[in-house]
Amino acid sequence: MIQKIKINKIIGFLGLLALTLSFNSCEQFELPEAGSMADLTPPTASFAASLNGDYLTYKFDNLSASATDYVWDYGDGHTSTDKNGANIYAGEGTYTVTLTASDKLGVSSTYSETIEVVKPPVPVVLLPEILEAGFEDYTLENGTGDGRDSWRTSLGEIMQITSSPVYEGVQAAKFPSDGTRIAYQELEVSANADYVLTYYYTMKTSPAGLITVSVLGGALTDLANAASQTIASYVGTDQTDDSTYVQVDLPFNSGNNTKVAIYVRNESVECRLDAFSIRVAD
Amino acid sequence: MKQIQIITLLVLGMLISSCGEDYLDPAPVSSIGSNGFYTSESEIEAAVLNIYDGLQLAVQREFALVEMRSDNSKTRSSEGDWAQFETLNVKSTNTTVADYWALYYNVIFRANTVLEHLDAAGNSIDQFEGEAKFARALSYFNLVRLYGDVPLIDKVIGPTDTDYFDRDATVDVYALIVNDLKTAVANLDNTYKGRASKAAAQALLAKVYLTLKNYGDAQDLLEDVIAGSSALPSFSSVFYTELNSEIIFAIEYTNDAADDSQDFSIEFTQDGRVRGLNYATPELITAFNTFGGAIRTTTSIIYDDVSTKPVTPDPLQDYKCGKFVYNSTANNLNGNDWIVLRMADVLLMHVEAILAGSDVTSSSSAIASFKKVRDRAGITSPITSITKQELLDERRVELAFENQRWFDLIRFGVAESVLGTFATDNGIVFSASDLLLPIPQREIGVSFGKLTQNPGY
Structure with a gap:
């Protein structure tokens, strides 16, 4: 019995000794990093810059991977340690934004992007030029000399020219009473901009009739579509005096069009038209 | 004797087998299976109406995902899973998020079912195709905006069609949405407001x-x-005259009908199961005081206390949603329609289209x-220009509680700055x-490893 205990004790002692030795042997022979794994996913820094408010206010969405700590340098002296960056620049300029992303092993990655802070230009409304606006001959460069070159369309017969009465210059457009003649011209405009089209008209005192000036959205390819394409129109019916021109200011909004067309037609009475002009509304 | 028995048995066997086809496989008269249904125009129409039945279910908890998650509304009690939305701490196990996903995919399934059986639709083939595609586009538009890349399922699939389980790029989802809505615009007229119409498809496509x-x-x-x-009707009749002239598309409900009533109206009050959801945040009340005008403010938010009402709405007190107050007999069988598209939204989208991403x-x-929207609200101060911020504020007070705010913030590109400020102010x-919402964990669990989670969840 006693012997058994002794043997057990001896075995226990030997076991402990072996264990201690084995620990020691580890320290002696094992290399410090053996058995541990290399960091297979070191941090990669990345971000996307975008405007966030006015042109001076930027936000930077952090797209880094495997990182825990971030240092932002916005290039204007401002810094941050937030995950997502944001900065308000003092003024225009070129700035290099740098993100340093690091993990708890001390490994870091750096990513830089250059941003240009520029004040957006105030959108300029395009002011179109109406060609041969007064129907005068030889006013169109490289034209035939006829003051109606710019007003022709294959959709109908061109209006006539009159020399008296005119509003200004020596010629005006004339639309005979049968209403068969038309005038048409396309203009390049800014979309959704407000314009005022100004022109002068007069008509014979009888019979009753009218002259319609329409602004159409887009080019006209079929006279039947004129009504549905009309953005704005004015029907002139002032027959008080056949030689006094009446001014018309026709305001219109170009809508979702970068091209509009002026389209003139008359009904029943001989009419005259002169001196088109266009301006951007205030 | 034995031979006679065998012959008799044979003859008997032949007799039984000859009549077997009809006798052993009769068409069920008390229940309907999908294989024998969808054979006539009226049966396809039943399937079309079933899509709207699906929308009735799907839209009811949408407010949590888009209003309570924005700076517009919150729970009254700030407790439980419902409070995950207002604290922007939604978990992938949230049942409301999971149900929304499942219910909208169910609408898509119902729409795909109609599209699969269009051949039997007779003269209404175009109409039914348009309606199904409108509903499918609406569902995908909601899903893709809330969850990001989602599985694109454009036919009826079964549990083993695992090829359809993985996520498709948003650009592909949007391609389907645009195509579906173009078809809907071409095929539909403006007969209905409680069913898809041309105007509804146009407004949604816009x-x-x-x-x-x-x-x-x-x-x-x-x-x-x-x-x-x-002309626009008065602001309060937009919500209290069903299918009024302002409405372009609404999901209809009726009072006290178990199959056709909603219960979001009661959940918007203290009598709801969680003692009040979709209550106005202090930020929304301040927005009403600043931009709303009296007409919209009194209709949109209701003081939720028995004490004397403050003259000017007090941002620190409880105000509930005033747009869908129920008058049903049964508390949880409310009949207020859910408005999906209405004219004020269209008018303000028109401004947004002209603004075209610029600031003013x-x-x-x-x-x-x-002006049409502001005039109706009684705000008549002259305007000479509209900034992006003014448009966003106008949409907020005009369309509060109508599940627009979250999507507006994203579309205007200001979600991060606005919600960032809101978060900082509220800790x-x-x-x-x-x-992006999390993909519901239970969907990931049954996707055979095909569905992946959104980042950050």
Whole structure:
């Protein structure tokens, strides 16, 4: 019995000794990093810059991977340690934004992007030029000399020219009473901009009739579509005096069009038209 | 004797087997299976109406995902899973998020079922195709905006069609949405408001285009819808006269009908199961005081206390949603329609299309549309230009509680800054990954490893 205990004790002692030795042997022979794994996913820094408010206010969405700590340098002296960056620049300029992303092993990655802070230009409304606006001959460069070159369309017969009465210059457009003649011209405009089209008209005192000036959205390819394409129109019916021109200011909004067309037609009475002009509304 | 028995048995066997086809496989008269149904125009129409039945279920908890998750509303009690939304701390196990996903995929399934059986639709084939595609587009538009890449399922699938289980790129989802809505615009007329119409498809497609920054096409569609509209009704009758002239598309409910009533109206009050959801945040009340005007403020938010009502709404007190107050006999069988698209939304989208991503516009047609909305609200101060911020504020007070705010913030590109400020002011942690909801964990669990989670969850 006693012997058994002794043997057990001896075995226990030997076991402990072996264990201690084995620990020691580890320290002696094992290399410090053996058995541990290399960091297979070191941090990669990345971000996307975008405007966030006015042109001076930027936000930077952090797209880094495997990182825990971030240092932002916005290039204007401002810094941050937030995950997502944001900065308000003092003024225009070129700035290099740098993100340093690091993990708890001390490994870091750096990513830089250059941003240009520029004040957006105030959108300029395009002011179109109406060609041969007064129907005068030889006013169109490289034209035939006829003051109606710019007003022709294959959709109908061109209006006539009159020399008296005119509003200004020596010629005006004339639309005979049968209403068969038309005038048409396309203009390049800014979309959704407000314009005022100004022109002068007069008509014979009888019979009753009218002259319609329409602004159409887009080019006209079929006279039947004129009504549905009309953005704005004015029907002139002032027959008080056949030689006094009446001014018309026709305001219109170009809508979702970068091209509009002026389209003139008359009904029943001989009419005259002169001196088109266009301006951007205030 | 034995031979006779065998012969008799044989003859008997032949007799039984010859009549077997009809006798052993009769068409069930008390229940309907999908294999024998969808054979006539009226049966396809039943399937079409079933889509709207699906929408009735799906839209009811949408407010939690888009209003309570924005700076517009919150729970009254700030407790439980419902409070995950207002703290921008939604978990992938949230049942409301999971149900929303499942219910909208169910609507898509119902729409795909109709599209699969269109051959039997007779003269109504175009109409039914348009309605099904409108509903499918609406569902995908909601899903893709809330969850990001989602599985694109354009036919009826079964549990083993695992090829359809993985996520498709948003650009592909939007391609289907645009195609579906183009078909709907071409096929539908303006007969209904409680079912899909041409105007509804146009307005929805315009919203899709605005989301995709295709402003020109959006403007054309919106001008079409505006041209066909009549004068705006008073602000309160928009919500309390069902299918009024302002409504373009609404999901209809009726009072006290177990199959056709909703219960979001009661959940918007203290009598709801969680003692009040979708209550106005202090920020929303302040917005009403600043931009709303008296007409919209008194209709939209209701003081939720028995004590004397403050003269000016007090941001620190409880105000509940005033737009869907129920008058049903049964508390939880409410009949207020859910408005999906209405004219004020269209008019303000028109301004957005003309603004075209810039900061300010002074276009007279934009101002005309903007003024119609403000005039009705009793705000008549003259305007000469509209900034992006003014448009966003106007949409907030005009369309509060109508599930627009979250999507507006994203579409205007200001979600991160607005929600970031909101989070800081309220001690909430917000990160850019909160802009997408988590893919429901239970969907990931049954997807055979095909569905992946959104970042940050």
